Amino acid sequence: MELLGKSKEELREMCVGMGEPAYRGGQIYHALYAERKFDFAQMTNSPASLRERLAAEATVTLPVVKQRFASSDGSVRYLFALGGAVKQGDGDFNAGDTEGTEKKNLLKAASVEAVFMPSEGRQTICVSTQAGCAVDCQFCLTAQLGLIRNLTAGEILAQVLLPLEEHKGRLAPQTNIVLMGQGEPLLNFDAVMAALRILLDPEGVGISPKHVTLSTSGIVPGIERLGLEKVRPKLAISLNASNDEQRDALMPINKKYPLSVLLDACKKYPLRPWEHLTFEYVMLGEVNDAPEDARRVVRLLGPLKSVKVNLIPWNPGELPYRESSAEAIEEFRRILVDRGIPAFVRYSRGRDVMAACGQLALMQIESSA
Numbered sequence: 001m002e003l004l005g006k007s008k009e010e011l012r013e014m015c016v017g018m019g020e021p022a023y024r025g026g027q028i029y030h031a032l033y034a035e036r037k038f039d040f041a042q043m044t045n046s047p048a049s050l051r052e053r054l055a056a057e058a059t060v061t062l063p064v065v066k067q068r069f070a071s072s073d074g075s076v077r078y079l080f081a082l083g084g085a086v087k088q089g090d091g092d093f094n095a096g097d098t099e100g101t102e103k104k105n106l107l108k109a110a111s112v113e114a115v116f117m118p119s120e121g122r123q124t125i126c127v128s129t130q131a132g133c134a135v136d137c138q139f140c141l142t143a144q145l146g147l148i149r150n151l152t153a154g155e156i157l158a159q160v161l162l163p164l165e166e167h168k169g170r171l172a173p174q175t176n177i178v179l180m181g182q183g184e185p186l187l188n189f190d191a192v193m194a195a196l197r198i199l200l201d202p203e204g205v206g207i208s209p210k211h212v213t214l215s216t217s218g219i220v221p222g223i224e225r226l227g228l229e230k231v232r233p234k235l236a237i238s239l240n241a242s243n244d245e246q247r248d249a250l251m252p253i254n255k256k257y258p259l260s261v262l263l264d265a266c267k268k269y270p271l272r273p274w275e276h277l278t279f280e281y282v283m284l285g286e287v288n289d290a291p292e293d294a295r296r297v298v299r300l301l302g303p304l305k306s307v308k309v310n311l312i313p314w315n316p317g318e319l320p321y322r323e324s325s326a327e328a329i330e331e332f333r334r335i336l337v338d339r340g341i342p343a344f345v346r347y348s349r350g351r352d353v354m355a356a357c358g359q360l361a362l363m364q365i366e367s368s369a
């Protein structure tokens with residue numbers, strides 16, 4: 001019985017099923033997510049008899065840190081190995097359970113990346129939501145993996161809990177989470193939301209919704225569904241193009257959800273009073289970085305309320321794109337700002353330890369091949 005990824009309600013039901021009072025489930029929930037106690041012996045808010053039963057009947061499966069890359073800017077990039085397992089329900093799997101596998105979902109072994117980035121007054125953790133990705137953005141190395149599998153809620157949570165635990169002696173007061181690693185979060189909606197509810201619960205991991213951002217390539221039904229959630233993160237849209245022709249070429253998902261449909265969903269998205277929609281725009285030299293592109297972005301985003309744009313300079317690497325010049329980025333930013341659209345240049349952290357998402361997992365596959 002896997003506990004990591006279980007909600008408070010599920011843990012309460014589990015305790016009742018074990019003949020224990022329901023409130024013991026709340027204690028396990030607190031120990032797991034607020035105190036990051038992964039060893040039952042350390043869950044001292046539960047009685048010794050329950051801890052012994054849990055040790056015999058349940059597991060907390062953490063991914064193995066296969067590699068750690070420390071950047072000179074202080075960020076740490078993790079390559080996590082996720083064991084093969086048998087899925088029994090959302091966020092619920094038992095490694096090594098082979099009984100009745102034909103009725104269950106097999107989870108393939110996979111590698112995913114997460115990055116821990118400390119900065120003044122806060123740390124930001126970037127997590128993956130799928131191993132590989134089916135969306136096929138042309139500027140993304142993860143796309144070359146294809147979709148390997150969806151992560152469970154527990155596997156998504158572990159990418160936050162493990163780095164927090166590893167750096168617990170020097171954590172800043174604020175933690176930001178960005179769902180911008182491998183995978184399209186809105187194509188693994190249920191597991192992502194199950195993980196987010198625990199991350200955003202003041203009695204769980206306790207991170208403010210203002211500090212958690214989900215980034216999507218523009219999966220319109222997922223955006224609509226997210227807008228209906230009571231507890232949800234902030235939303236960022238990966239835009240990267242100024243017209244359909246350009247976006248079709250860079251992000252083939254645009255053929256399914258073209259800009260007019262995507263921006264209409266953005267217009268209808270129910271923003272909270274403190275919230276704005278973020279649009280990310282990877283600056284690709286001589287592809288999407290001309291002043292005319294900036295003017296088209298102004299026309300696209302002008303009708304939306306409360307937006308901001310993050311311009312992300314391209315990290316040169318294996319893919320056939322070039323960096324935009326500093327002048328082109330500044331000119332682009334100025335055109336947006338002059339027309340009333342807040343725009344910021346965001347450099348990727350950990351550039352010296354391979355910051356392109358998917359790069360480590362791809363290397364892993366290539367080296368094992």
Ligand code: SF4
Binds near residue numbers: 132137143181183
């Ligand atoms: S950028 Fe994101 S959505 Fe696009 S292929 Fe890469 S991981 Fe998938």
